[in-house]
Amino acid sequence: MDNVKVGTRASWISIGINLVLSLLKLAGAILGKSTAMLADTVHSLADIVTTLVVIIGLKISNKDADENHPYGHEKFESIFTKIISLLLIFTGVSIGYKGVVDSIRGNLSSPGKIALIAAATSIIVKECLYWYTLMIARKIKSTSMEADAWHHRSDAISSIATFIGILGARMGFKILDPIAAILVCIIIVKVGVEYYLKAVKELVDHTASNDIIDRIKELSSDIEGVIKVNSLKTRIFGNKVYADVGICVDKNISIEEGHKIAETVHTTIENNIENIKHCSVYIIPN
Template sequence: MNLLLQAVVVQELPADGHENRTRLGMLAGWASTVMSALMAAAKFFLGAASGSVSMIADATNNLTDMGSSLVIALGFQWSRKPRDEDHPFGHGRIEAVATLVLAIALILVGTEVARSGIMRLVRPQPIEAPVWLLVAVGVTVAVKAWMAVFARQLARLSKSQVLEADAWNHTFDIVSTFMVVVALVCSKFGWGAVDGWMAIGVAGFILYTGVAYAREAIDILLGQKPDPDEVRQIFKTVLAVEGVMSVHEIMVHHYGDVKMVSFHIEVDANMSLVDAHLVSERAEDEVEKHFNWRALAHLDPVDRSHPLFEELNDALHWFIRNDPCLVDVHDLRAEGEAPPYRISFDLVTDMETRRSDYDAIYQKCLSTMERVFGERINHVEIGIEAAVESAPMARRKYDLPQV
């Protein structure tokens, strides 16, 4: 096994890098395709020889394994295509599309296998289970165990969720084949109905795998929230850059195994435009160096030296602590050399808060600002957005009357 991996992996590159990840995925896919095809053929023969519907169901399960492995191999191969004008972010998501097609096929096959099992319960038939048949099935279990170990090793090296799922699929196959063995042994004692029940059990494994694959593929295609650990690491990496005062609105975009990250950084408003740009470039470089992702930073100038800033910061953080809908505040600005000042800021709500609830938040926040600052402010600009929202930020401006 190690010699095979050494022949495939480019030693000078990281094992979970794009090139080696693709090579490992294709190796796992094609190896599993060939082995599953041989296993399916053998089990169809054994099922026909014994008359066991659960054995034929297990052969059908291996046939779907061959299809899933073929999808994995082709998915990795297609995702290897370089980006082009029509697909500037590459072809990484084709793996998810292929997985969804496979999932639908698995669900259809599982339904048909369950129907066959039910029919066997309705019309039981005798099963031949000689010793040589049990030995042959035992050999297929050993082969499947090797395939599960091999797939899990490749998944660990490549850090591929698809290969990890494939390894679990092989593990489930061992359980389903064991169920066939139980049916064959029971048939020797005249318990033929067990064959139908075992076929239904195998169908359950197929259906479970199909639904799991479908959910995973749909999540990828719809867009998943970023891993909290990844967000924390990005936050720490960017905040450590000299000149960065704060970080917010971290977004991670997935395109197969290609990721892009965007984030907002707060910098000193008194910094020159050139210096601020250099800070943003350093932040992008640090993220790209640590994560090997494309990074894009947005600059938010903040003047923390303004005489009203600290009081505004304290008032707003008190406000969000006392409003269960709010989770954060950023882009605080106080403008003007003398009272009355102009203030602006952006509030972040939780995902459950609806935009129709924003009116109440605006009024509560405006009342709080008027109560705290009184005549020291004459203009308030409030932005509201939901956490990780793609819709434009809602924003309102208020001119306050001066006595």
């Protein structure tokens, strides 16, 4: 099964589970009269939207190169990662705003037991979804799906804060319910900002990691006929890497021999480094 199908199937599973969980949370928020649980419900509903964005992003970013996009569509995934990040930030700010307003106005109540049960269920379900989505994201090397996994983790953490807030409010500390909503806001916004910056980094042609650079140099230097790697430029393109390698070869060999050495370097790098999408090699007589 290809990466798009694997990622899409996992995303639809996530949507189905989130939909059921959101309905449970909404019932807990309304029947249990909990501001924190209502905030947590909004977070879960946002998860459904972001997962839909992931599905769209996976399909577009994995399209083959065409006339208008000769280098492929990988950067579209970074764009969708930015969209998810902005949704996370918006969700967090919205939740925090309601928590602050309720605290100031004194809209405090003692939540019902159903809200506590909904929060506990959410913690377990969302943590399981986090590990499942992260496993798939790393398997298919999808940054937008990884961001969605952290969306699940942030929801699990927010549900912990919600649980504590509801429990405290039921014990008589009613202010803890809106305070929990504010804590949820901070957690969500932090994750959103981190993934937004990560997406920006991918879109501005940042250089590849030192591990990849060192691996390229090592593989190139081991090829017979390569005297040394004279220059190396890399750039991140979505979740893939482009590399331009300049190798020094004996100036006395023929053009055909030099071309064969360059071809060997090209093939070796592309076959042995998984994230490399394309490697250009040019020779420098030495």
